[in-house]
Amino acid sequence: MNQIGFPILSLMVALPVLGALACLFAPGDEMRRANAARWIALIATAATFALGIGLWLSYEIGGPQWQFVENYPVFGRFGWALGIDGIALMLIMLSVFLMPICIAASWKAIKTRVPEYMAAFLLMEALMIGVFTAQDLFLFYIFFEAGLIPMYLIIGIWGGSERIYASYKFFLYTLLGSVLMLIAMLWMVQEAGTTDIPTLMAYDFPGGAQTWLWLAFFASFAVKMPMWPFHTWLPDAHVQAPTAGSVILAGVLLKLGCYGFIRFSLPMFPEASAQLVWIIFGLSMVAVVYTSLVALVQKDMKKLVAYSSVAHMAFVTIGLFAFNRQGIEGAVIVMLSHGLVSAALFLCVGVVYDRLHTREIDRYGGLSDNMPRYALLFMLFTMASVGLPGTSGFVGEFLTLVGAYEANSWVAFVATTGIILGAAYMLYLYWRICYGTLDKPDVAKMPDLSLRELAMLGPIAAVVLWMGVYPESFIAPIRDDVGALLARIERANPPGDAQLAIGSPPPAAASHSAEGGH
């Protein structure tokens, strides 16, 4: 079966589903059901997190590429095939880590239809773990798409005033992106004769077809990610979703698109990736600058963080398509870091929203006076988002930029302006909320973080610092997988304009000709 002799991945998918059923069928009157559902959800997510820790501990770094492999051909055309590599492991850890925090964040904020809410979140968790573990193309698609249903309900039932519009937009936009990918998948399976993802990753699709397949996958992942200009669903969805919905959307769901690029676009269509890299770079450069500028003028806190997500996702795509180790490892670290930091920022927004019930930035000010603990943690996450050394944001963005510089120095140049702009809008946000005079009476009355809120934000802060100070813990599991990916795409690597090369001893004045396209 696998190295620990029991189907841990299936269990991690099944446990939240069972929890969801238990929430739905909890007995008693409304109050008791709601309480039972909260506790069931917390226990189920905590248990899944415990399993995740077990998974990480028993993951063998430097072992076989695919571990904990399970395969039961129960569906005829495709099978229940699960297995993970280091990249998937890290993303699973991110999901199971954020999930109990989401439940805690909804503990008091959600008052209506609690059992359904908890069930939707637990289903969401199962589907996310499923996406990252699926080793069968169609199983992947099913998990990938199925997430639409719970997220649609979460936004639509428990969202803000514009929730209906936002839920439609979210659903139809991402559905339209994904259906084209399904057609591409059908063709690939017919061409390669297998639905096994590891086999497909090593299969060489003919050059002309690669371009079409790549574009079909791009349609799906670019919307999911989202890349500019396919991002317009994101601010709506984020603003209208309940806090925990935003957390899971920014923390994990946006990573599905990046994961798709790593798992499908790059290894399956390396030539097309190299050929169409200009699309990625072009859109990413626009995204970094444009969405940062848009974030700068937002009046709504959640919208600001949402736009900053688009900008950070652009870093991920730049890193991934740099075709070198620094870029790809950096991109994965940005994914993890952004998952933590944006989740934490949305939680921070949720904390003050729960007290004042508005997300308008101008309604706040001077919070550092009456909410010092909140101001401290918010400061940490702001800095992590900006990419201050010592936080997780720095590691990822630095590596990404190093990789990008090697691939294309102009891209690196434009991306770096994004860091400056990122610092601008985040610090501006922090300044308006936490500094200034505490002149609004209702703001002054807001109590500092409760124990529950500290328990939500504290662990994230710890991991953000851990990743910033000792990133090796997170890079070690992915190192070999990035290596395998690089070995696969090396043959298509487009020539960079800033390759480092060993210069010849300087007899003449030719020392600056070391770079240049090959």
Add this chain to the structure above:
Amino acid sequence: MSYLHDLAMVAPELILTLVALLTLLIAAWSGDRAYTLVVVLCLAGLAAAGLSLVGPAGDGGSVFGGLYFADAFSTFSKVLIYVAAAVSILMAPRFFARRGENRCEYPILIVLALVGMGFMVSSGDLMTLYIGLEMQSLAAYVLASFMRRDTRSAEAGLKYFVLGALASGILLYGVSLLYGFTGTTSYQGISVAMAAGLSTGELFGLVFVLAGLAFKVSAVPFHMWTPDVYEGAPTPVTAFFASAPKVAATALAVRVVFEAMGPAASDWQQIVIFVALASIALGAVAAIGQTNIKRLLAYSSINNIGFALIGIAAVTEAGVAATLSYMAIYVVMTLGSFLCVLQMRDKDGRPVEDIASLAGLSKNQPGLAAAFAIFMFSLAGIPPLLGFWAKFLVFDAAVASGLFALAVAGIATSVIGAFYYIKIVKIIYFDDAAPSYAPADSRIENGLIAISAVAVSPLGYLLLPALALVAGNAARALF
């Protein structure tokens, strides 16, 4: 080949005919008091007819000089039709009882329609085709106007009859053209004649026959009757129309285009492609503005038939298997939806058909709301529900045949269709509660809803290997 053996091959139709005659006598003698007995007898007849398919009737080959085929294809279709009919009979009693119209004729007419459908899916000759089709249609016209005191029902019956007669005329005209230009009415003979090249007359015949069949499956541009009839007919009858006759007509279309017109595949393929895409698009767009749930489901059925036709357009064995699987999954989804519609009754038990009345159903009746949502998401083809797999199969067949443009256009249009399905979910889950319905307390109906909901839930995927096997066998019988 003894005569008895020939009769054994048509056992299902014989059994159903005898049951229909017997129950008709019972009904004539004891009136509507015998309703329960008649229902039980009809269901028993259905079960017996289904069981008889295990024998030579299931896979015996052709009889009566090629007029009638008993093969895996007809068996698959018949089982599906019988199941759909049984559910339609089971869901009716409470609906009609409420208005004192619990008459024995309902199950009997359904059984008579089934005899016609049996001939349709087993036909090996244009004559059997026409007789089967007319038997089915005549019973259906009466069923549509079953609540004769209700003007909408009477109107539906009349509309169905007039337009159906027109379609039969078109079909018959095509049949006569085919007969005139090929000199035969047997599928095999026509196929041989067409293999030698398609004459203009044969082409016209082909077009007219396909037009008539398109009417019966309610595909665009011959769909106009569907919303009106579906809305006007009593709900159990609508459920029946949306399931069993759809399966029979689709199976009949498959049989005609492959057995009789196989050599002319390149000619009818373009017609089928157009009809499929037009049905998908119109079914999706026209449904958006509907306020009546039955009209909406009528457009949904037009939309779904479009997807099923994509399998035929692929002109492959896998395509036929995909169409058959699609119909099987579609029948479960659509019957489930109509069973849910049946639970939409106001406090006095009168049926409500307004979509807006579904608002906030999730608060009043969470179980029913969940079932409704499952069927809607499944009809929209969102994984992990089984409706996704149905669409998956037909698109897979289209891609395998190189019909990329068709596949891309079809799947992109399915997103438009998704809009109105998720609109229903929105009304059920997001909107503020409307006055609640009368409690859904019928054990039979709730049980049927639960069974179909579980079947289209992810658990249904465990049935896929079995479905693929039988649908594959059925499709192989035609090639």
